[in-house]
Amino acid sequence: MLELAGVGYRYTRWLFRDVTFSVPAGTVTAVLGPNGSGKTTLLRCAAGLLSPQAGAVRRSTPAAFVPQAHQSTFAYRVVDMVLMGRVRNVPTFATPGRRDHAAARDAMERVGILDLAGTPFSSLSGGQQQLVRIARAVASGTRILVLDEPATGLDLRNQGRLLTLLRELADAQMAVLLTTHQPDHARYLADTVVLLLGPDDVRVGPATRLLQDDTLNELYGIDIGAWPGSAHRTAERPLS
Ligand SMILES: Nc1ncnc2c1ncn2[C@@H]1O[C@H](COP(=O)(O)OP(=O)(O)OP(=O)(O)O)[C@@H](O)[C@H]1O
Numbered sequence: 245m246l247e248l249a250g251v252g253y254r255y256t257r258w259l260f261r262d263v264t265f266s267v268p269a270g271t272v273t274a275v276l277g278p279n280g281s282g283k284t285t286l287l288r289c290a291a292g293l294l295s296p297q298a299g300a301v302r303r304s305t306p307a308a309f310v311p312q313a314h315q316s317t318f319a320y321r322v323v324d325m326v327l328m329g330r331v332r333n334v335p336t337f338a339t340p341g342r343r344d345h346a347a348a349r350d351a352m353e354r355v356g357i358l359d360l361a362g363t364p365f366s367s368l369s370g371g372q373q374q375l376v377r378i379a380r381a382v383a384s385g386t387r388i389l390v391l392d393e394p395a396t397g398l399d400l401r402n403q404g405r406l407l408t409l410l411r412e413l414a415d416a417q418m419a420v421l422l423t424t425h426q427p428d429h430a431r432y433l434a435d436t437v438v439l440l441l442g443p444d445d446v447r448v449g450p451a452t453r454l455l456q457d458d459t460l461n462e463l464y465g466i467d468i469g470a471w472p473g474s475a476h477r478t479a480e481r482p483l484s
Contacts, residue, residue: 245269245304246290246388246419252298253285258443260286261298265438265448267419269304269387272410274430274451275423277440278464283423284312284392286440290421291390304419306332307388308381313374313397322368322376323361326352329380351383354412356405371397378406382413389413391422395429407433427455439463 246267253259259282267273275283288294290301291309308329318325329351330344340348352358357375360368365376374397381389394410395403410433414420424430430437430451437454439447441463447454457468 245302246307246390246421247302248290248299249302250299251286251289251296251301253282253289253294253296255285260440260446261443263299263438263446263448265436267388267421267436269417269419270414271435272414272420272422272433273436273438274434275421275438275440276425276427276430276463281440283440286438287390287392287421287423291388303388305387307390308384308386310377310381310389310391310394312392313370313377318365320365321361322357322363322365323348323352325365325376326361326379326383329383330385332384347385348379348383351379354382354409355379356402371399371402374398375402375406378409382409387417388419389421391420393423393425395424395426403429427460431455 248266249264251263252261263286265273275286277283285294287309289296291307292301292303293309326348327340327344330340330347349358352361355375355378357372357379360372360376365373368376374394378391378394381391391410395406398406407429410420410422434451436448437451439454439459441447447459460466460468
């Protein structure tokens, strides 16, 4: 269980002032908002990587945080990267044991990257590296998973695999909190959505109720019916 009560954070200005929601075990919560609205900052507060200036965050266990995708040049093999997720379970100066290796293997299998186990992390594509980071978090055995834009950089097959995996992890009683720029992903996955419309306008509710066209128009400052990428618009586009 992850709980935020009246959480506020400011750098030079308040990004959000009074955010309250909880992510019970067995559920998924998705945070949506325009670029710069404070999604990453909110997730870092939730995961315990930043201390909010207002309110409180309660976690039933330490959270595993999967940062936004970025290309990395770590020379470790994939299996060693995933094993790093076990760091809390391995005593200082000890080497990972059989259970740690089994957890790493299980995590790689679940994420679908077992065939990459011996590959140097630095030689993977950005999307593959993202899957490795997710496997590392899964291997940690955490009950609270916090992921910042986990689908970014993944192809359609891997996006589907990710959505399925996150749903399975929630069904296995994990609390999952993520950010996404894709309302469709939130509709599929999230029990609850948190919309960052402004420092004093943070809306929390069921995905089915909040992810309506009028709210998305307000959130992103667009007319979604006329948006070039909308299904409606694409269907209407004349063949040339
Ligand atoms: N370390 C920092 N110091 C000062 N300002 C910061 C810092 N980190 C983030 N900010 C500012 O806080 C705001 C919110 O940043 P944040 O990364 O949380 O937004 P976001 O919603 O995740 O954006 P995106 O969708 O582009 O990833 C931005 O205006 C950003 O410039």
